[in-house]
Amino acid sequence: MKTTSIMSEETGLLNETAAQKTSSPSTIRDISSTELVREIHIGWNLGNTLDATGGYGLSSETSWGNPKTDKAMIDRIKSGGFNTLRVPTTWEKHLGPAPDYTIDPAWLNRVVEVVNYGINNNMFVILNLHHEEWHFPSFANEVAATRILTKVWTQIAERFKNYDEHLIFEGLNEPRQKGTADEWNGGNKEGQEVVNRFNAAFVKTIRNSGGNNPLRHLMIPPYAATSSSNAWDNFVIPKDNKIIVSIHAYTPYDFALNTSGTSQWRLDNRGDTEGITYLMDNIYRYFISKGYPVIIGEFGAMNKNNLKQRTDWANFYVKSARAKGIPCIWWDNGVINGDGELFGLLDRSNCTFYYPAIVNAMMKGIE
Numbered sequence: 001m002k003t004t005s006i007m008s009e010e011t012g013l014l015n016e017t018a019a020q021k022t023s024s025p026s027t028i029r030d031i032s033s034t035e036l037v038r039e040i041h042i043g044w045n046l047g048n049t050l051d052a053t054g055g056y057g058l059s060s061e062t063s064w065g066n067p068k069t070d071k072a073m074i075d076r077i078k079s080g081g082f083n084t085l086r087v088p089t090t091w092e093k094h095l096g097p098a099p100d101y102t103i104d105p106a107w108l109n110r111v112v113e114v115v116n117y118g119i120n121n122n123m124f125v126i127l128n129l130h131h132e133e134w135h136f137p138s139f140a141n142e143v144a145a146t147r148i149l150t151k152v153w154t155q156i157a158e159r160f161k162n163y164d165e166h167l168i169f170e171g172l173n174e175p176r177q178k179g180t181a182d183e184w185n186g187g188n189k190e191g192q193e194v195v196n197r198f199n200a201a202f203v204k205t206i207r208n209s210g211g212n213n214p215l216r217h218l219m220i221p222p223y224a225a226t227s228s229s230n231a232w233d234n235f236v237i238p239k240d241n242k243i244i245v246s247i248h249a250y251t252p253y254d255f256a257l258n259t260s261g262t263s264q265w266r267l268d269n270r271g272d273t274e275g276i277t278y279l280m281d282n283i284y285r286y287f288i289s290k291g292y293p294v295i296i297g298e299f300g301a302m303n304k305n306n307l308k309q310r311t312d313w314a315n316f317y318v319k320s321a322r323a324k325g326i327p328c329i330w331w332d333n334g335v336i337n338g339d340g341e342l343f344g345l346l347d348r349s350n351c352t353f354y355y356p357a358i359v360n361a362m363m364k365g366i367e
Contacts, residue, residue, distance in 0.1 A: 025162040025211065025212070026162055026163060026164040026212070027164060028163075028164040028165050028212040028215050028216070029164070029165050029215075030215055031165070032241045032242065033217050033241065033242050033243055033244045033293045034241075034291065034293045036165060036217050036242075036244075036293075037244060037293040037294075037295065037325070037327060038325070039083075039124070040083065040084050040124050040295065040327040041081075041083050041084070041327060041366050042081065042082055042083065042084065042318065042327060042328060042329070042330075042362055042363070042366050043082055043083070043084030043085065043086055043124070043126070043295075043327060043328070043329035043330070044077050044082045044084070044085060044086070044329065044330050044332055044345070044346070045086045045088060045297075045298060045329055045330060045331045045332050046069060046085065046086065046087050046088065046114070046332070047088055047331055047332050047333040047334065047343070048064045048065070048066055048333040048334050048335070049061055049064075049066050049069055049088070049334070050069075050087060050088065050089040050090065050110075050111060050114060050130075051088035051089055051090045051130040051131050052064035052066070052090070053090055053092075053093060053131055056093075057094075057104070057106065057107070058106055058107065058110055060090070060093065060094070060107075061110070064334075065334065065335075066334040066348060067348050067349055069114050069117070069348075070117075071117050072351050073117075073346065073348050073351055074114075074117035074118055074121060074123075075117075075121065075351075076346065076351040076352070076353075077346065078118075078121040078122075078123055080353060080359050080363075081359065081362075081363040082123070082330075083122075083123055083124060084123060084124040084125070084126065084327065084329060085117075085118035085123050085124070085125045085126070086125075086126040086128070086170075086297060086329050087111070087114055087115060087118070087125060087126065087127050087128070088128055088130035088131070088173060089111055089127060089128060089129065089130055090129075090130050090131040090132060091103060091107075091129055091132065091152050092131075092132045092133060092134060094107040094108075095148075095152065098147075099147070099151075100151065101148055101151040101152060102155070103152065103155050103156075108155070108156075108159055111127070112159065112160075115127060115160070115167065118166075119163065119166055119167065122166070123166065124166050124167075124168060125166060125167050125168065126168045126169075126170050126219060126295075126297070126329075127156070127160070127167065127168070127169055127170065128169070128170035128171070128172070128173050128219075129149075129152065129153075129170075129171065129172050129173060130173040131173070132172070132173075133178075134148050135148070135149065135172060135175055135198065136177060136178065137175050137176065137177060137187075137190070137191045137192075137194035137195045137198065137223070138177065138190060138191070138194060139190060139194065141194075142194050142197065142198075145198070146197070146198065146201050149171075149172075149198060149201055149202060149205075150201055150202075150205045153169070153171070153202055153205045153206060154205055154209060156169070157169070157205065157206050157209035157210075157213050157216075158209060158210065161209060161210050161211025161212060161213050162211050162212060163212065164212060165212075165215070165216070165217060167216070168216070168217045168218070168219055168244070169202075169206060169216060169217075169218050169219070170218070170219035170220075170221075170246055170297070171198065171199055171202035171203075171218065171219065171220050171221070172195075172198060172199075172202070172220075172221060173221070173225065174221065174224045174225045174248065175195045175198060175221065175223065175224065175225075176191065176223060176224035177191045183224070184224060184226070185228070185230075186223060186224070186226055186228040186230040186231035187223035187224060187226070187231050189234065191223055192222070192223045192231055192234040192235070193234070195221070195222065195223045196234075196235065196236040199220040199221075199236075199238065200236070200238055202218070202220065203218055203220070203238045203240060203243070206218055207240075215242065216242065217242045217243075217244060218240075218242060218243055218244065219243075219244045219245070219246040219295065219297065220237070220238075220243060220244075220245065220246060221245075221246040221247070221248075221297075222235040222245070222247075223235070224248075225246050225247055225248040225297065225298075226247075226248070227247055227248065227249035227251065227279055227283075229282055229286060232286050232287075237292055243292070244292075244293050244294065244295055245287050245292050245293070245294045245295070246294075246295060246297045247283060247294055247295070247296050247297065248296065248297055248298040248299070249279055249296055249298075249299055250298070250299060250300060250301070250331075251275050251276055251279050251299075251317070252265075252272065252275040252276070255272070255301060255309075255313065256299075256300065256301040256302065256313070257301075257302065257341070259302070259339065259340065259341065263304035263305065263306040263309060264306070264309060265301075265306075265309045265310075265312065265313045266309070266312070267312045267316060273316060276316060276317050276320050277320060280320045280321055280323070280324045280326065281324070283324065283326060284324045284325075284326075288324060288325055288326070293325070294326050295326070295327050295328075295329065296321060296326055296327070296328045296329065297329050298329060298331040299317065299328050299329070299330060299331065300330050300331040300332070300343045300345075301313050301314065301317075302341050302342045302343050303336055303342035303343075303344070303355075304342075307355060307357060307358075310355070310358055311355075311357045311358050311361045312361070314358050314361045314362050314365070315361035315362065315364055315365045316365070317365070318361075318362045318365030318366055319364075319365035319366075322365060322366050328362075330343075330345060330362070331343050332344060332345045332346055334346075334348060336354055345358065345359065
């Protein structure tokens, strides 16, 4: 496939820095993921950016309306109290043909730049595969999808092999049978089994790669990264002490995610708070109590002109998760207006927060 050159002097310097970073090994601590997760306090998703699927080449990054990511944005996230950056990234449209599925070098360089904005801020960075369309978890598609999965992660692992434990790989984002009745209900046995095997192939690929990757911490999701325990019952976690379970939970759904739902949430209403309490208790019972650390890789409550309710919710959610040892990562898609999912938190053009009260509430929640 045709690659796009990065032409500016500034970007060239960043590429040089990225190359130096990936060529100079960093010592990685040999600690368990349980120990690592204790250091991950709260995070922020660079959503609708490197995971955007419009445009072509490097223009994909801005194809969904967000500005090009720069160092100042991530500096502001760090100064706001977030010590973790999740970088959702779509690779599919930046791959060459089978059988090698070579990643466009310009795209990989750009991902390295953005990852380094976090790494150079002494943040934890989670890098994943996001919005991919090839990994439908079915028996019929399993072989072809696993081939792509391993080819892509082999290349990513090689490029980032010298990074220390601050860089975490996340195998897949919400792998599910899209467009079916089982997409969001926890999945059927077939989908759950294939996701388990995708996760195993991902872990094996990274462990067999070079540099620091045998000691790298890896995040894996159950089917659809669901918070529904009916999928957790069939979730197989590889025997490896550097595995983190990835769960996504916009809870309660009608308040947090449903565009047609309610804008009301009250701290003094048990009916509003019990869903969050149940979620955290359940995560603890299924995973943490058995030695499997968990990160809620996506959470948030969309804007419904209800700042007070969202602020109270954010504090209660993060505080409840913190009490169980579960770090949370806010989903920020950069959108605050319109009739869609409005999760914008950082004004990326001005490097200010749209809702400082929500940020402050979350920071109080992790105290």
